[in-house]
Amino acid sequence: MSLLIKNGRIIDPKSAYDQIADLLVEGDKIVKIGPNLTAPKAEVIDATGLVVAPGLIDVHVHFREPGQTHKETIHTGAKAAAAGGFTTVVMMANTQPILSEAGVLKETLALAQKEAIHIKAVGSITQAFDGSNLTDFEALLEAGAVGFSDDGIPLTNAGVLRQALQKALKTNSLLSIHEEDPNLIGTLGVNDGEVAHQCGFTGAPTVSEYSMLARDAMIAYETGARLHLQHLSAGESVELVRFAKKLGAKITGEVTPQHFSITEQAVLEQGTNAKLNPPLRRQTDIEKIILGLQDGTIDIIATDHAPHTHEEKAVALQQAPSGMIGLETSLQLGLTHLVAPKHLTLMELLQKMTTNPADLYQFDAGYLAENGPADIVLFDSENDYQVAETFDSKATNSPFINQKVRGQVKYTICNGKIVYTQK
Known part of the structure; x- marks a missing residue:
């Protein structure tokens, strides 16, 4: 199959290319980028007024399969990803059963390979998230794991984290970790500030995040292993990552769109759909996150796409599970609140x-790039629209429903095939 994308604003961050041009796809490769291209037998997409960019990559999603397919499946998650402009995603290990064994991981990845986008997965750091016994990293890597994470269950034992980092260094693999010390938290999912106190409980203070992050960044520095710090939410966390990087620690950091877009006040307005781990924080935290994005302290924007059913969220704030969907609003929130x-x-x-x-x-x-993979997103970066109440995801737990945002994905192309067209 040949595709000719005409007259788009082609932006490639790797090469810093930013020009109005054409792009020709044959099979699963880009074969030509330049002005006034012709291909008589190709399907033509008129990209006038649109941005043509690499397919987006999300290193932090929860597709809930196996074991929780009432929330999401790999198939519905893949559809949501394509609708958001993503052509590659990395699934976390907190399925049921947890991705601790090579056999379970192989079965899960076999399902993922049937989808139209690239779906990868991490294995768990510890057996069934027990926080004590390391998994067989070598076996999981051989089965297809791209890294390791106990996301959602922080590693409270510093010795176990150090052993895991030493093993990661030996196997040249990456650990991605969730930084929240449960011993410092009252109720998960809500910042320990004015909103939690107004609701009558103690929430999750920022120190629960940055104290554990400081410990782990220093252990990463000592071991020389690579460590990825997931969904930073506290301003102090950004400052600590900046310090540890200058020291020479091989760490990277990510932030979610929700954590740079809205504050803890959203809990009062949107209820349980704004309950997240880590929680939404204050405007002062957002300001420090933005500085971290600007100076490169924060390397990556990832969604932490976490589907839950309406029934699960339709309970009292303290009882509701934490998490929100994010694949279909991620690019738009970046355009709205950053660009x-x-x-x-x-x-x-x-x-x-x-x-x-x-x-x-x-x-x-x-x-x-020419001869590179034909994973591409086409989007309008300027138009404003209202987030709908329906999603390609199986879930609808988003605090951004009915909010005005900027930008809209028009086409997503993966392996040279159109996998999403804006309706």
Whole structure:
């Protein structure tokens, strides 16, 4: 199959290319980028007024299969990803059963390979998230794991984390960790501030995040292993990552769109759909996150796409599970809250959603080049629209429903095939 994309603004963060041009796809490769291209037998997409960028990459999603398919399946998750402009995603290990054994991981990846986008997965760091006994890293890597994470269950034992980092160094693999010390938290999912106190309980203070992050960044520094710090939410966490990087620690950091877009006040307005781990914080935290994005302290934007059913969320705030869906609003929130107010350029935003996440796992993805992979997103970066109440995801637990955002995905192309067209 041949595709000819005409007259789009082609942006490639890897090469810093930013020009109005054409792009020709044959099979699963880009074969030509330049002006006035012709291909008589190709399907033509008129990209006038649209941005043509590498397919987005999300290194942090929860597709709930196996074991929780009432929330999401690999298939519905893949559809949501394509609708959001993503052509590669990395699933976390907190399925049921947890991805602790090579056999379970192989079965899960076999399902993933049937989908139209690239779906990878991490194995768990510890057996069934027990926080004590390390999994067989070598066996999981051989089965297809791209890294390891106990995301959702922080590793409270510093000795276990050190052993895991030593093993990661030996196997040249990456650990991605969730930084929240449960011993410092009252109720998960809500910042320990005015909103939690107004609701009558003690929440999750920022120190629960940055104290554990400081410990782990220093252990990563000592071992020399690579460590990825997931969904930073506290301003102090950004400052600590900046310090540890200057020291020479091989760490990277990610932030979710929700954590740079809205504050803890959203809990009062949106209820349980705004309950997240880690929680939404204060405006002062957002300001420090934006500074971290600007100076490269924060490398990656990832969604932490976490579907839950309406029934699960339709309970009292303290009883509801934490998490929100994010694949179908991620790019738009970046355009709305980072590019429009000129915190980041469009090139810089795309770098944190394509090139940098590809580099994290050494994926052959996240760039546009001749002879490179034909994983592409076309989007309108200027138009405003209201987030709908329906999603390609099986779930609807988003605090952004009915909010005005900027930008809209028009086409997603993966392996040279159109996998999403805006309806």
